Amino acid sequence: MKITAIEAIPYTIPYRRPLKFASGEVTEADHVLIRVHTDAGITGVSDTPPRPYTYGETQGSIISVVKDVFAPQMIGMDPFAREAARSIMGRTLNNATAKGSVDIALWDIVGQALETPVFRLLGGFTDRLRVSHMLGFKEAAALVDEAQQMRDRYGITAFKLKVGRTPTSLDMGAARALREALGEGAELYLDANRGWSASEAGAVLAEAAELGMQFLEEPNDAAEHLGRRWLTSRSPIPIAADESAPDLASAARELVTSGADLVAVKTARTGFTESSRIVGLAEGLGVELYLGNQIDTQVGTAASVAFGAAFEATSRRAAELSNFLDMADDLMADPLQIVEGHVRAREAPGVGNSVDADKLAHYRTD
Numbered sequence: 001m002k003i004t005a006i007e008a009i010p011y012t013i014p015y016r017r018p019l020k021f022a023s024g025e026v027t028e029a030d031h032v033l034i035r036v037h038t039d040a041g042i043t044g045v046s047d048t049p050p051r052p053y054t055y056g057e058t059q060g061s062i063i064s065v066v067k068d069v070f071a072p073q074m075i076g077m078d079p080f081a082r083e084a085a086r087s088i089m090g091r092t093l094n095n096a097t098a099k100g101s102v103d104i105a106l107w108d109i110v111g112q113a114l115e116t117p118v119f120r121l122l123g124g125f126t127d128r129l130r131v132s133h134m135l136g137f138k139e140a141a142a143l144v145d146e147a148q149q150m151r152d153r154y155g156i157t158a159f160k161l162k163v164g165r166t167p168t169s170l171d172m173g174a175a176r177a178l179r180e181a182l183g184e185g186a187e188l189y190l191d192a193n194r195g196w197s198a199s200e201a202g203a204v205l206a207e208a209a210e211l212g213m214q215f216l217e218e219p220n221d222a223a224e225h226l227g228r229r230w231l232t233s234r235s236p237i238p239i240a241a242d243e244s245a246p247d248l249a250s251a252a253r254e255l256v257t258s259g260a261d262l263v264a265v266k267t268a269r270t271g272f273t274e275s276s277r278i279v280g281l282a283e284g285l286g287v288e289l290y291l292g293n294q295i296d297t298q299v300g301t302a303a304s305v306a307f308g309a310a311f312e313a314t315s316r317r318a319a320e321l322s323n324f325l326d327m328a329d330d331l332m333a334d335p336l337q338i339v340e341g342h343v344r345a346r347e348a349p350g351v352g353n354s355v356d357a358d359k360l361a362h363y364r365t366d
């Protein structure tokens, strides 16, 4: 089998509710759908979410690097040669979601060719993941209302609270309101998206621990080397790396230099091939990881589930899989369901994406 063409299709779908956090705000999904075609008639599909305010990628940059840099080197390749594809794409630094998306599309082809769901090919540890829901910046009462709706409607009992505002009392008030409303049984953790200084984050650690926050993600900029190590050395709860660990090498650096105690895996930025190496790194070092959300569509979320369900290490903690609920629509023909707090991996061959041709025609912007 040979790759014959790689498409990068821009599309825009609005959000019903914008998501606000310390490093940005999302009001519409300006994503890129990747389609890798083969001479066997099999097409691999993946979704690519640019996050310009974090990683610098845009719709335009993703289309350009895929069509102008990756595709000319990959057309004619065997789609099973994922290590060769990784080597080719790895020559270009950065561009994480463009690389990750092409990798996932290759895995989709492999799964379809072998008539096997990719979550089984990768390891098949389980067939479902527990869901964590992300709560953006809102008044405390509105956050409590959203969390209770998610619990009552979808059975979700794990929540990530976006923090990183100043004064920190705004955020810790919200954390306290959530704990009081949801009770001891709810799993709660924090993500400051680098919004605090080390001293601001240091001042809330004791209260975060007292409120039973499981961990604190990106309290400050990890590039503030001593400030971050000062935090991790004194924090009573683990400090997690997300945007400071967007690839294998940076995950290794943050873990071995004590910049973080656990690490987020996002298939949107490390695909399946590099994500599986981050899983191995974390296991070898004896640290935990969890599946994060790059504000993914259903197409992206199905890929996260396919990866996360494959490994024991990525299915222990609740996975961030519910951001798609805030979108006004989606390209997925066969919608994902959150039932009793879980999303099931898809038994269809490949990654489990089913793009609706009419919706793609409607939302594509090229």
Ligand SMILES: [Mg+2]
Pocket (backbone or CB within 6 Å): 191, 193, 217, 218, 242, 243, 292
């Ligand atoms: Mg984060």
